[in-house]
Amino acid sequence: MKKLAIVTGGAGFIGSHLVDRLLIEGWSVEVIDDLSTGSKANVNPKAKLHMLDIRNPNAADLIRKKKPQVVFHLAAQASVSVSVKDPIRDAETNLHATLALLEAASETKVKRFVFAGTGGALSSEHVRVPTDEEHAAEPASPYAIAKVASEYYGAFYRLAKKLPFISLRLANVYGPRQNPHGEAGVIAIFTKRMLKGEPVKINGSGQQTRDYIYVEDIIEAFMASIRHKDAIGPFHIGTGRETSVNDLFKKLADLTGYNRKPGKGPADIGAPTRSALKSKKAYKELGWSALTPLDEGLWLTVDWFKRMQTVQTQNTFPKSGKRK
Numbered sequence: 237m238k239k240l241a242i243v244t245g246g247a248g249f250i251g252s253h254l255v256d257r258l259l260i261e262g263w264s265v266e267v268i269d270d271l272s273t274g275s276k277a278n279v280n281p282k283a284k285l286h287m288l289d290i291r292n293p294n295a296a297d298l299i300r301k302k303k304p305q306v307v308f309h310l311a312a313q314a315s316v317s318v319s320v321k322d323p324i325r326d327a328e329t330n331l332h333a334t335l336a337l338l339e340a341a342s343e344t345k346v347k348r349f350v351f352a353g354t355g356g357a358l359s360s361e362h363v364r365v366p367t368d369e370e371h372a373a374e375p376a377s378p379y380a381i382a383k384v385a386s387e388y389y390g391a392f393y394r395l396a397k398k399l400p401f402i403s404l405r406l407a408n409v410y411g412p413r414q415n416p417h418g419e420a421g422v423i424a425i426f427t428k429r430m431l432k433g434e435p436v437k438i439n440g441s442g443q444q445t446r447d448y449i450y451v452e453d454i455i456e457a458f459m460a461s462i463r464h465k466d467a468i469g470p471f472h473i474g475t476g477r478e479t480s481v482n483d484l485f486k487k488l489a490d491l492t493g494y495n496r497k498p499g500k501g502p503a504d505i506g507a508p509t510r511s512a513l514k515s516k517k518a519y520k521e522l523g524w525s526a527l528t529p530l531d532e533g534l535w536l537t538v539d540w541f542k543r544m545q546t547v548q549t550q551n552t553f554p555k556s557g558k559r560k
């Protein structure tokens with residue numbers, strides 16, 4: 237019988253790529269997703285989709301009933317600004333519901349519980365860049381606080397209830413299927429607007445840097461986390477390289493043939509000026525490092541958005557971001 241993986245948030249950007257990969261590797265996959273930011277079109281038809289809010293006790297009950305080998309927990313209220321406006325709503329999804337899933341997973345003796353943590357949102361002006369796991373997390377938003385608190389709960393379940401919990405703290409992920417209407421996906425937002433010839437705004441000076449990592453590299457890290465069953469983490473999953481928003485603008489303008497000047501937007505309040513993650517620990521313990529150069533990842537992403545623009549008019553949806 238095939239091994240079963242449950243992927244929460246499997247209709248979202250990263251989760252849907254993970255589902256595809258698990259299916260390729262012979263897993264049976266079931267997705268829990270309320271489609272609040274994800275889409276049914278993202279979900280591989282070979283996976284079973286349960287349209288469920290993780291705050292609904294039925295989500296944890298599904299884990300009890302299905303007894304999967306692995307739970308990948310990616311469903312989240314993923315907007316920092318929503319978390320600032322409504323910390324209670326954020327905690328209901330990102331903390332309480334996570335706790336309910338941890339409890340169910342520990343009861344059913346799940347072999348691996350993989351949590352999508354955040355690296356970027358833990359950065360501050362005080363940390364050395366690129367940042368390793370030795371630095372104390374300084375979560376500055378309710379979103380980041382809930383992510384770190386979930387890691388502490390995960391550690392409790394690992395120690396007290398023998399649940400093999402691992403957290404991967406992701407840098408700024410980009411690639412095909414990223415929602416261009418979200419707030420975090422600057423590459424998706426710029427690409428979509430540039431391809432349509434629409435105005436593009438750079439917030440602040442544009443000199444602020446982030447660690448942009450291609451989604452396939454993230455999926456490799458998720459897969460490594462189930463191969464290395466004793467690894468504990470948390471692990472920083474990034475490229476270690478910083479790219480400024482101004483540089484991103486130039487690279488994407490070249491790839492899309494955009495020749496308008498960028499507009500100016502207000503600087504993001506409270507956001508650190510620099511951020512990048514050092515992944516030495518992931519290399520040592522998971523045998524993982526990021527392999528996709530930024531220029532290649534951007535090419536693949538722009539290519540996907542171009543194809544999506546074309547096929548949307550024909551009412552179909554490209555499933556993969558792979559170069560043909």
Ligand SMILES: NC(=O)c1ccc[n+]([C@@H]2O[C@H](COP(=O)([O-])OP(=O)(O)OC[C@H]3O[C@@H](n4cnc5c(N)ncnc54)[C@H](O)[C@@H]3O)[C@@H](O)[C@H]2O)c1
Nearest residue numbers: 245247248249250269270271272273274289290311312409
């Ligand atoms: N994209 C990044 O750069 C990044 C960086 C660090 C961490 N992460 C984390 O990775 C995970 C996936 O992020 P993503 O970029 O794919 O975002 P996404 O919004 O594309 O995916 C999240 C998925 O969760 C689903 N979801 C949200 N609330 C839910 C709920 N209450 N019940 C059930 N499903 C719900 C959404 O419908 C969506 O399909 C999240 O946990 C996010 O916090 C992402």
